[in-house]
Each structure stands twice: as structure tokens, then as C-alpha cells.
Amino acid sequence: SELVEERWDGVVPTDASSVTVTLAAQIMFISPAFGASSGGEIISVRGANFVFSTQARCRFGQTLTLATWIDNRTLLCTTPPHAPSSQVAFAIATNGVDWTSDSITFTYVMHPRIRSIRPNTGVTHGGTDVVITGDSFGPRTSSMYCHFGEAPPVLSVFVTERTIRCKSPSAAQGLVAVHVSSDGIPRQFHDSQSALFSSFTFYAAPHVFGLSPSGGTVRGGAAVVITGAGFRDSSTLCCRFGDTITRAEWKSSIQVLCISPMVRDASSIQISVSNNGADFSEEDVEFTTWPTA
Numbered sequence: 102s103e104l105v106e107e108r109w110d111g112v113v114p115t116d117a118s119s120v121t122v123t124l125a126a127q128i129m130f131i132s133p134a135f136g137a138s139s140g141g142e143i144i145s146v147r148g149a150n151f152v153f154s155t156q157a158r159c160r161f162g163q164t165l166t167l168a169t170w171i172d173n174r175t176l177l178c179t180t181p182p183h184a185p186s187s188q189v190a191f192a193i194a195t196n197g198v199d200w201t202s203d204s205i206t207f208t209y210v211m212h213p214r215i216r217s218i219r220p221n222t223g224v225t226h227g228g229t230d231v232v233i234t235g236d237s238f239g240p241r242t243s244s245m246y247c248h249f250g251e252a253p254p255v256l257s258v259f260v261t262e263r264t265i266r267c268k269s270p271s272a273a274q275g276l277v278a279v280h281v282s283s284d285g286i287p288r289q290f291h292d293s294q295s296a297l298f299s300s301f302t303f304y305a306a307p308h309v310f311g312l313s314p315s316g317g318t319v320r321g322g323a324a325v326v327i328t329g330a331g332f333r334d335s336s337t338l339c340c341r342f343g344d345t346i347t348r349a350e351w352k353s354s355i356q357v358l359c360i361s362p363m364v365r366d367a368s369s370i371q372i373s374v375s376n377n378g379a380d381f382s383e384e385d386v387e388f389t390t391w392p393t394a
Contacts, residue, residue, distance in 0.1 A: 124150040126195050128203040131178075133283040135239050137212035138185035142284040144207070146176040146193060156197035161207055162189035183209045211237040213245070213281040215299040220337060220377035224306040227271035229380055231301070233257075234264050239283060246285040249301055250277025254285040272303045307331040307374050307382045316389035321363035325388065327374060332357050337378040342388065343370045346378070367391045 128148040136142040146159070150173065157168035159178035169177040176193060183189065191207045192200040215235040223229030231247070238245055239262065246254040247267035257265040265281070280288060280298040309329040317323030327340065327349075334351040340359035341347075350358040357374060364370070371385040 123152050123195070126150045126152070126193060126201055128191075128193065128201050128205050131191060131205055131207065133239070133244060134206070135208040135210055136180045136283050137237075138183055138209045139212055140180045140182035142180045142282070143286055144178050144180060144284065146178060147174060148176075148193075148201075148203075149174060151176055151193075152195045154195050154197075157195045158193065158197045160190075160192045160194070160200060168193055168195075180207070185209050185211045210239060213237045213239075213283070215279065215281060218279060218299050218301060220379050221300065222302045222304060222333075222335070222337075222377045223269045224380045225272060225274055225303045226306065227269050229269040229377070231267045231269055232260075232264065233267060233279075233281065233299075235281070236263060238262050238265050238281065244283070246282050248278075248280050248282060248287050250279075251287070252277075254282070254287065256285075257281070269301065269303075274303050274305060276300055276302050304333060304376065305331050306380065307333075307376055309372070309374050309382045309384050309386050312372060312386045312388060315387070316391065317361050318393045319364050319367055319390045320393050321361045323361040325359050325361055325372070326352070327357050327359060327372065327386065328355055329357075329374060329382065329384075330355055331376070332374065333376040335376055337376065339375050339378050341373050341375065341381055349374065361388065361390075364390050 130147055132145050153170045158165045159168045161181055164181040166179050166181055188206050188208045191205045194200045217234045219232045245257045245265055247257050248254050249270055252270040252272050255267045255270055257267045278298050279301045308331055309327055312325055312327045332354050338349045338351055339346050340349045342362050345362045347359050347362055352358055367390050370388045372388050373381040373385040375381040
């Protein structure tokens, strides 16, 4: 048979008929490039010349794990446990022997911990701007995912290493667990791991139908009763008069009381209601102001 001189390891075999010729595998990047010290997270390896083989392996420092072949440009690896706050060299070998040397590293951090979620409630159709504060959210260049119950993961926006923002997904009414991951893979936690997750309540959006009285002076101070549906008894219940937000007093699921704010000029103002201070009713009602006598 014809001798093939180009081998990925640079060696010309003496018996070319018994050798499978492949190009050298190369890693372009891995994503995410960091993960929890507890391991068990999935990272995607992107590169070139990835040959399918049951011997393919990933190497994190000195620890080997199985590699899952997706195509000739993609492999998946599961991270092994490792001490936190450390960086290890990462490589792959499609034959389990010959390792790449692309200067790729993987950083181990503590598992992301959630300290607070604001707001911790939102509408069932989703879209609530949620601010999550905690620890070990990774570097600015990383991608973190927010998990709300069984809904698909939501890609977050990095603010600081202790703060990220997420848009809540759509979900059925009720309380769900929330956690953060670097790989977008949902996880289950025990009650003893409460520092690793928090909770979020989905509710039906509020609606407004009418108000009484329908107006007041520019000086403000009018007690306005707003009727509607879906009002929740919460500390974040509020009314919005134009661009001004005021606290609301809950009367029932169909009625709230708000005090009109002071305004500069006589005009018609649109009023809407929010249960969490973020998601306001899609409908609004009109409140008219007039000059003081």
C-alpha cells in the first residue's frame, strides 16, 4: 500500500497499512472555562480534527475523564472534583494517549451561592428583571445560567462577580427553586445545601379596571381606590402614577388603595399597579389632576 507521510504525531510508520492516519487535534476554546470545585459540570470543547473514538479522554490537570464526541469540532467533558480557587491545564486526547498542547486552562471556583433575589416574585408570562446576588459567579468573560424550577435555563447578564441579572422565564403559578450554574445543566439540591439555591414565586399578572375618585389636585394626597384583579398582599405592592411610584395598601385581591403624588402641572395621568415593584399591569386607568384653588 502507499506510504502516507503526514501523521498527526509527526511519525512515519514502517507499516502504513496498519495505521489510521489523522490530523492533530486542536483546541480553540472551552466553554465554560471555569466551574465548581465539586465537579460534575459539562464543558464544551471546540476545536478541529476531533476523531470519533471510544478512547477519547479529557485531562484536567492530572485527572482524566471520558470525552463525548459530538462532531469533528466538538467534544463534551465532565469536570472532576478539584480544590477551589485553582487553575489547571486542560487537554484532550482522541486516542487516550496523544494530548493536545494548546495552553488551555480551566479554573475551579466554589459552587455559586445565592444570597438574595430581587424581586423574588414575578408574572407567569415571564420577563421579570431579576437581580441575583451571591458568591462565585465567575469572571466577567464567563457565561452563567439562571434556573427557575423546571423551566429552560436563562442566560444571565454579568454585573459583578457577586451580581448577575436574569429575565425570568414563563412558568406556571407557584413556588420554584432557583439556582445558578456555569454549564446550563439543572441540578437538584438537598435542604442542607440551602445556600446554593433560593426560591421564586410565579403569579398571574395583575389587572386594573377602574378607580375612585378619578381625579385630584396637583398637590396630591388623594386616597385613590383602584379595582382590578390579581392583587397580592405584599410589601412590594405599589401604584405608578405616570412615572412616579407610590406604595399601595392591599385591601383585597380586587382592590388596593394608593395616595396620589404631587405633580407640577394639571394633566391626565395613567395609573397601573404592580405586585413586585417591577411588573406593572398591562392596562392602566386615567387619573386627572387640576390646580389647587
